[in-house]
Amino acid sequence: GQQVMQIPQYQHVQEGEDFTTYCNSSTTLSNIQWYKQRPGGHPVFLIQLVKSGEVKKQKRLTFQFGEAKKNSSLHITATQTTDVGTYFCAGREVGTGANNLFFGTGTRLTVIP
């Protein structure tokens, strides 16, 4: 079955440092989504990537979808304490229905002021 792994599982950075989390799928994806869950909160949708090699930016966040559509990354430039939380990727395998979204294992980011 489809598996979506993320690395690293945990990341501690000093405020102002950059941060990257990587998402790898065992199967080709039709799209990839990213979510952020603040401590004590619930996952909140950030962005969706659909095209091979697609890159999207949201202020200090850069999202990339791999050429083979099996991996993705989220890069945060100059982290701030408000970036603290767990970042999840979620993907749907090509050929499966709209409800079959698999979430990655998540990367928990801690930002040290």
Place this chain on the structure above:
Amino acid sequence: ETGVTQTPRHLVMGMTNKKSLKCEQHLGHNAMYWYKQSAKKPLELMFVYNFKEQTENNSVPSRFSPECPNSSHLFLHLHTLQPEDSALYLCASSHGGTSGRADTQYFGPGTRLTVL
């Protein structure tokens, strides 16, 4: 955000109790989901309802019983739970259908369940 609401927010129950979790979405979506989030595991999809029909049941024990009376409401009935069932139970909804953003998940705040 008030698009997806869940009650109760916290629940403590004994192993012999019967309780129900409630989820309501005000987004006009057609698909609703139950997820389980434990401390050391990724989000686990439990059940999916699309246009009120159950389309996914990922090997969830029968002590969890979902109910979807309409596209806006989703329940999770609990009975004879085990301590290892303690977790955050998240409800989510999505547009459903075949549009490009059909499966974007909108999550509720969750119910923190503790089974004694």
